[in-house]
Amino acid sequence: MRSLLRFLAKYHAVFLFVFLEVLSIMMIVKYNNYQRVKFLNSSNQLTGSIYDGYWGIAQYFSLKQLNDELADENAKLRSELMREELSKIGNDAPQQDSLYQQNFFFLTAKVINNSVNRVHNYILLNKGSRHGIKPDMGVVSSDGVVGVVTNVSKNYCTVISLLNNRLKISAKIKRNNYFGSLTWNGDDYRKAELDEIPFHVDVAKGDTIVTSGYSAIFPEGLMLGTVSDYSLQGGSNFYKITVNLSVDFKNLVYVDVIQNKTRDEILKLESTDENDQ
Secondary structure (H helix, E strand, O other), rough: HOOOOHHHHHHHHHHHHHHHHHHHHHHHHHHHHHHHHHHHHHHHHHHHHHHHHHHHHHHHOHHHHHHHHHHHHHHHHHHHHHHHHHHHHOOOOHHHHHHHHOOEEEEEEEEEEEEEEEOEEEEEEEOHHHHHOOOOOEEEOOOEEEEEEEOOOOOOOEEEEEEEEEEEEEEEEEEOOEEEEEEEEOOOOOOOEEEOEHHHHHHOOEEEEOOOOOOOOOOOEEEEEEEEEEOOOOOOOOEEEEEEHHHHEEOOOOEEEEEEHHHHHHHHHHHHHHHOO
């Protein structure tokens, strides 16, 4: 307390000067219109600059949330585009095929873990059973097929990636509808192999490979990739076809999980047919 009193006593002249200056400025602003307008304009500019800086800092720290929201919105728009593509496929086919395409619905999920450099690669998503996710649902991105859901917990699910040699996708050459199985050879995350295409089929580099629709997981016509190379193996009646995958598995952020509302009915019929054999 004594130190404070000594400090005030020592600098009382300075404090008095500052007080009188502030008082005089206030009186000038209050009783002179020109000075008052100038002061208000200056204060508004200063206040605006302060608020502008504050919101800039606030927006910087909220960028992650904004990016997530934008990415989520983009994923929803991609889902709508995918639905439109499926409806086009259905419109080009008989009416029952159009109804078939309408049985597929999409749920957006975020990738929270992913691997591409193993023999058996898996992906972890932030959606689970409480969101309607079930095993054996297909997973796609805006660029094409990603994989199939394997295990599901309440809030998360794991996906067997297309980059897993245990997964086979029923695929076809879009140009001529010849179908086979697409599998990953375990080497390059950008390439897979299409098997079971007979040697008499017309195959060309650049041919588009899409899902065949011969499963209860993926609808027909989803992008898989393009033919980059093909050859005939000695003594074989089938091509060895290399496919450049359309999905960049090192750049997956948001995906769509596909729900087929007729899947259980299809599996039940297939099971009945197998038991009758």
